[in-house]
Amino acid sequence: MNRAISLLALPFLVVVALLVIASLYIVDVREKALVLRFGEVVEVREEPGLGIKVPFLDNVVTYDARILGLPTSPMEVTPLDDRRLVVDAFARWQITDVVQFRRAVGSGGIEFAQRRLEPIVTNAIRQVLGSVPSTTVLSDDRTPLMNQIRDLARDDAKDLGVRVIDVRLTRTDLPEQNLTATYARMRAEREREAADEIARGGEAAQRVRAAADRTVVELTSEARKRAEVVRGEADAR
Known part of the structure; x- marks a missing residue:
């Protein structure tokens, strides 16, 4: 039982x-x-x-729930002086409103959020860097620019339920074709400077040779004149 x-x-x-x-x-x-x-x-x-x-x-x-990273693809930007630059950036972000995040990305999750967040960051980069000259972008202190990019991206990303914590410009450089042209121009300038130095050196050497030849002629003439005087005095004696 x-x-x-x-x-x-x-x-x-x-x-x-x-x-x-x-x-x-x-x-x-x-x-x-x-x-x-x-x-x-x-x-x-x-x-x-x-x-x-x-x-x-x-x-x-x-x-x-941790802070996540988002590296952007290399992009070309045009600063205020129309000098094109290639820029890489790295953003850090975090989910702040998980309900809004779910409504924004659906079942796509983190990967889909990354795809939506990257154009937000790149658009902010283009907008901020397009408002300043290239010298400012290439300067050593780019913290104000990065803070502007972060704030702009943060406002645009609110609808995703995330917060952009930081954006860092990891590389700002000239495009490859611009670098080639720049190097060629620098090489031409150095060659022209070298040619000028060689020409100035040749002129200086020519002046030195001319002065030396003139000195030789003068000394030789003076020696001959003295020799004639001594010979004449000897003949007179």
Whole structure:
């Protein structure tokens, strides 16, 4: 009898255990979680720990709560003086409103958010760098420019439920064809300077040779004159 009851209770206990397991979820300290029921948000969990959901009805979606990085592709920008530059940048961002983030990116998650965030950052870079001359972009202190880019990108990214924390210009350089032309111009200038120096040196050497020849002629003439005088005096004696 007892054995029969035990055999009947075993499936029930298994079902209960499965229901308990299916109703529990864990939120990691590095994550934020949303509990979805038929696609609608029913609970937001931003604190780590154990949570409870309705088994087989609720779905838990987690997102990275840490600061994330976004490297941009190399882009050409045109500063105020129409001198084209190639720019690389690196942005750091973080999810701040997980519900708004879910509505903005849907099931695309972090990867889809990166694809939407990159044009926001690149547009901010083009707008800010296009308002200043290239000398400002190429200067050693670009902190004010990067802060302007960050603020502009932060305002445009609010609808994604994220916050742009920082934007850094990792490279600002001339395009390859401009570099080639610049190097050629610099080489031509150096060659012209070298030719000028050689010409000036030749002129100086010519003057020195002319002065030396004139000195030789004068000394020779003076020596001959003295020799004639001495010879004449000797003949007179």
